[in-house]
Amino acid sequence: MKTAVFRIWRGNAAGGEFRDYETGVSEGMVVLDAIHHIQATEANDLACRWNCKAGKCGSCSAEVNGMPRLMCMTRLSELPLDKPVTVEPIKAFPLLKDLITDVSWNFRVKKKIKKFKPRPPDAPDGTWRMQQEDIDRVQEFRKCIECFLCQDVCHVLRDHRKYDEFIGPRFLIYVAALEMHPLDTEDRLEELRETQGIGYCNITKCCTKVCPESIHITDNAIIPLKERVVDDYYDPLGWLWKKMRRKKGSGGS
Amino acid sequence: MSAESTLSRRSFGQTMRADVWWAQPLVVFLGLGAFVVYSTWAALQGRNYYFGPYLSPFYSPEIFGPSPHSWFGAKPVWWPAWLIFSPSLLVLWAPGGFRLTCYYYRGAYYKAFWADPPACTVGEPRSTYLGERSFPLIMQNMHRYFLYLALLFILVLAHDVWKALWFVDPATGRTSFGMGVGTLVLAVNVVLLGGYTFGCHSLRHLIGGFLDQFSKSPACYRGYACVSCLNRRHMLWAWMSLFWVAFSDVYVRLCALGAWHDLRFF
Ligand code: SF4
Ligand code: SF4
Ligand code: FES
Ligand code: FES
Numbered sequence: 001m002k003t004a005v006f007r008i009w010r011g012n013a014a015g016g017e018f019r020d021y022e023t024g025v026s027e028g029m030v031v032l033d034a035i036h037h038i039q040a041t042e043a044n045d046l047a048c049r050w051n052c053k054a055g056k057c058g059s060c061s062a063e064v065n066g067m068p069r070l071m072c073m074t075r076l077s078e079l080p081l082d083k084p085v086t087v088e089p090i091k092a093f094p095l096l097k098d099l100i101t102d103v104s105w106n107f108r109v110k111k112k113i114k115k116f117k118p119r120p121p122d123a124p125d126g127t128w129r130m131q132q133e134d135i136d137r138v139q140e141f142r143k144c145i146e147c148f149l150c151q152d153v154c155h156v157l158r159d160h161r162k163y164d165e166f167i168g169p170r171f172l173i174y175v176a177a178l179e180m181h182p183l184d185t186e187d188r189l190e191e192l193r194e195t196q197g198i199g200y201c202n203i204t205k206c207c208t209k210v211c212p213e214s215i216h217i218t219d220n221a222i223i224p225l226k227e228r229v230v231d232d233y234y235d236p237l238g239w240l241w242k243k244m245r246r247k248k249g250s251g252g253s
Numbered sequence: 254m255s256a257e258s259t260l261s262r263r264s265f266g267q268t269m270r271a272d273v274w275w276a277q278p279l280v281v282f283l284g285l286g287a288f289v290v291y292s293t294w295a296a297l298q299g300r301n302y303y304f305g306p307y308l309s310p311f312y313s314p315e316i317f318g319p320s321p322h323s324w325f326g327a328k329p330v331w332w333p334a335w336l337i338f339s340p341s342l343l344v345l346w347a348p349g350g351f352r353l354t355c356y357y358y359r360g361a362y363y364k365a366f367w368a369d370p371p372a373c374t375v376g377e378p379r380s381t382y383l384g385e386r387s388f389p390l391i392m393q394n395m396h397r398y399f400l401y402l403a404l405l406f407i408l409v410l411a412h413d414v415w416k417a418l419w420f421v422d423p424a425t426g427r428t429s430f431g432m433g434v435g436t437l438v439l440a441v442n443v444v445l446l447g448g449y450t451f452g453c454h455s456l457r458h459l460i461g462g463f464l465d466q467f468s469k470s471p472a473c474y475r476g477y478a479c480v481s482c483l484n485r486r487h488m489l490w491a492w493m494s495l496f497w498v499a500f501s502d503v504y505v506r507l508c509a510l511g512a513w514h515d516l517r518f519f
Contacts, residue, residue: 066269066374086269091374131468155370159263160382182466199386203360206373219454219484223356226394227458234394 001026004076005084006034008046012097019043020084025076031087032060032071035099047098055212058147062099063088068149068210090152103148109167113196116178117186134182140220141177143213144170150207150217156200166197169207169217176221179228189232198225263376265368274372281365285358288495292345295502299339304508304515306417307435310442311502314409315340322416348406348498351399356454357491359385359393397455407447414440420517433517435504442501445494452483452490 001024010019021038032050039046051057053072060071065079065086079085093101122129150169156162167175175192178184192198203226207217215221231238268274295302295311302309303320315323317332318340328338352358363369370377385393417436421428450456461477464470483490507513 063269063374065271068374080271083271086271088269131466133467133474134465153373155377156382156384158374159370159377160380162382180465182468184465197384197386199391200382200384202363202369202384202390203356204364204370204373205360206370209373218360219487223454224458224462226356227397227455228463230394230397230455231458231463234391235397237398 002081004034004081006038007084007086008035008038008043008098009086009088010043010046010098011095013095016095016098018086025081027077029076030072031062031064031069031074031076031079031085034076034085035071035087047096047100049100056145058145061090061147061149061152063090063152068152070147070149070212073212090148092152092154092158093148103151105163106146106148106151106168106170109171110174113167113171113175113178114186114188114191116181116184118183119185128183130182137180137220138177140215141173143215144173145213146170147212149210149212153206153210154201155204155206156197156202160200162197162200165195166200169201169222171196172198172201172225173215173217173221176225179225189229192225193229193233198222198229201226265376265378266371267376268372268374270372270374274375278365278368278372281361284492284495285362285365288499291499292349292502295499295506296341296345297337297339298506299341301506301509302341302502304435304505305421306419307433307439307505307508307515308413308416309502309505310410310413310439310446310498311345312341313406313413314344316343344406347399347402351396351403351450352491352495354393354396354399355491356396357488361488396453397459400450400453400455400459403450403453407443407450410439410443410446414443431517431519433515435508435515438501438504442494442497445490445497448483449487449490449494451480452485452487453480454484454487456480457484 003022004025006021006023007018008021010016021042023034023037023041025034032053035046035048039048048060048071050060050072052059055070055073058070061068062071063069063086064071064074068090071087087099089095089099089101093103093105096102118128121127148170151157154169156166157168175188175196178186179188201222203218203223205218208215208219211217292311295309302312303322308315308320308322312318313322317323317325317327317329319327320340323340332338364371368378369382383390385391414436417439418430418432419428420431457477457480460480461467461470461473464473467474467477504513508515
């Protein structure tokens with residue numbers, strides 16, 4: 001049987017080291033299979049988080065050969081097995097043990113985002129009417145499984161540690177889903193610019209690159225939001241144009 | 254609301270990536286660097302930028318200048334003597350600014366020229382970071398104004414292609430309809446620049462992306478769909494048009510220098 005070496009980070013917040021484990025490799029195996037095998041045989045105390053093994057729960061996030069990946073969706077056949085495969089915890093959040101980090105910062109951030117505020121119902125039975133084309137954009141963002149790989153790779157959090165000033169790509173798509181929602185009436189642009197720090201994103205697209213749901217985070221969410229912020233804060237001609245139209249509209253009615 | 258990561262910050266270039274992560278930023282660095290060097294050189298030449306009905310796109314529109322393509326005649330008398338003059342310098346800042354503030358190029362040159370980050374998950378050289386929140390990069394928000402100018406340039410360059418279909422016979426002085434390789438070169442240039450400009454993120458927003466309910470504005474929605482279609486390959490259009498606009502200048506320049514014979518189809 002073919003074998004491969006896995007160089008796995010072992011340790012906790014106080015410190016740790018990489019340790020090598022050799023394991024058999026069979027067809028169709030993913031990194032999570034190898035981790036489970038190592039856990040069952042050589043390292044019973046190896047901590048890792050997983051749930052669905054189908055790329056849908058977003059629990060098994062780690063860094064495989066230096067890139068943020070879902071362990072359950074990373075096939076061994078796509079990795080060079082002649083060298084040790086490194087498996088580390090994600091870097092942007094505090095380490096708890098081995099491959100497990102505390103991602104609760106994300107949940108705290110989410111709570112701060114203004115909630116969905118729909119317009120009054122369209123029909124007497126309290127329901128609304130929407131067209132498919134109105135909701136297409138939002139549906140892409142709803143595919144997010146909250147694996148936080150995009151948060152991990154984003155250099156604003158990972159390297160520059162702007163946890164207090166920047167909400168990260170995952171929550172920028174969350175805001176985009178609310179802002180572009182055809183029923184929503186809330187305005188989130190001020191926070192987006194001030195406290196949520198959209199200006200920190202320098203559109204280098206690493207988030208898009210690692211998203212296991214292939215959400216076009218930068219092109220379809222962040223840049224459109226940046227453009228909406230430009231409308232409100234950096235476009236004097238557009239502002240004048242809107243004012244004039246509003247005036248004309250009110251004069252005519 | 255801090256979430257201090259326990260792992261120490263990586264130093265410049267440090268990464269666990271095993272692939273050749275530096276290849277892409279290097280290619281971008283060389284590609285953009287070569288373009289900036291060549292276009293600056295070409296813009297400062299101030300000659301050999303037209304050949305018969307062909308005008309180099311770096312020099313179009315020629316507002317003032319010595320060639321027959323000039324709109325308002327030769328170099329104006331009020332032009333300060335100490336200031337270098339080239340018809341290109343009067344116009345090139347606009348498409349240059351458009352590319353400089355383009356969302357795709359921004360992401361690309363922040364990585365390739367400023368290592369911010371050098372590549373995904375690779376350590377950065379600086380620990381301070383301002384992003385596009387404050388001066389100078391906050392100026393990138395002007396992109397849509399450069400877009401308005403770039404749309405005008407597309408019209409001008411399309412008109413240049415029309416003009417490149419009319420050749421003057423040096424013997425008789427008569428103008429006749431014709432087509433040469435240069436005409437095609439300039440036509441391809443407009444198509445590629447069009448694909449790039451009409452796929453702009455700002456245009457995508459302005460034409461319809463700002464709406465929350467597309468179904469109420471079907472015309473805007475159609476426009477949005479068209480721009481989105483080009484936008485999906487914005488990077489490809491950006492590189493193809495960048496290469497071709499420089500090539501168009503090279504082509505016209507070689508013809509003007511007599512180093513290349515422009516083939517006439519008819
Ligand atoms: S594109 Fe923006 S949000 Fe995404 S990784 Fe880069 S800086 Fe972070
Ligand atoms: S946007 Fe993609 S990478 Fe980010 S949390 Fe959602 S699924 Fe994961
Ligand atoms: S285990 Fe659910 S995403 Fe990997
Ligand atoms: S975003 Fe690239 S040209 Fe506007």
